Amino acid sequence: MRHHRPFTYIRFYRAPTFTHWLKIKAALISARLFGYWDYPRADAAAAFEEWTLTDLAYSLYKNARPIIRAEKRVSKVLFLRDKSVVKLPDEFRKNTSVTIGAAGDLMPAEGLEFSKDIFFENIADVLLEVDISFANLEGPVTEQNVEVAIVEGSKAPILGFSIAQFPTVAGHRGKYFTALSITVAVLL
Known part of the structure; x- marks a missing residue:
């Protein structure tokens, strides 16, 4: 059996409008280029009902690229x-x-x-x-x-x-x- 990483929800996400899709795409590309979601977002909404566009983009990003680092304030000794x-x-x-x-x-x-x-x-x-x-x-x-x-x-x-x-x-x-x-x- 050939092993590979699983597909993520970003592959199946359908934005309600082209403008919405464009904003999500821009957030994902800039996060990957500048690495600002390589660490957990302390202010991310936990409940789906509270999500903003940024929270949705963040969720799609971390589903595709799991965060394996602690928040920047957390000591590396842990x-x-x-x-x-x-x-x-x-x-x-x-x-x-x-x-x-x-x-x-x-x-x-x-x-x-x-x-x-x-x-x-x-x-x-x-x-x-x-x-x-x-x-x-x-x-x-x-x-x-x-x-x-x-x-x-x-x-x-x-x-x-x-x-x-x-x-x-x-x-x-x-x-x-x-x-x-x-x-x-x-x-x-």
Whole structure:
């Protein structure tokens, strides 16, 4: 089986107007050229209903280019490969320790099942080689056909992982998350 990175929602996004599309495209190109979304946006809207045009562009950008850096204010020492970043004072004796790895907002994407051995490649050691690891799936796992719905204007995308995609997000090369939570939105 040939492995590759999955397609992202930017491929399926349909802007409501040409002007809207042009603004989104300009934001994506400038973000890539100048790197201003290589770090997380602290002011990004979390709820879909609160999104601005910038939030939509940011979401499309980070779906295509996952952000693997912390906010600029966060100390780099937290991301060293040393599993004992927090040190006890010298006079304390360590009896036991627990290491934790966590990931959030794992998004379904077309072709995800073909990236099984590369999806967590650069972070598997800090994410899965720990005592307890967990991640949040942004959609249910289903046996039903998963079709990519067109994302238009203010409509939220319909998300879901296929059975074939699940092994890709469940772990990496024989190491698996201890727990996976599933975020499910109820559409009324």
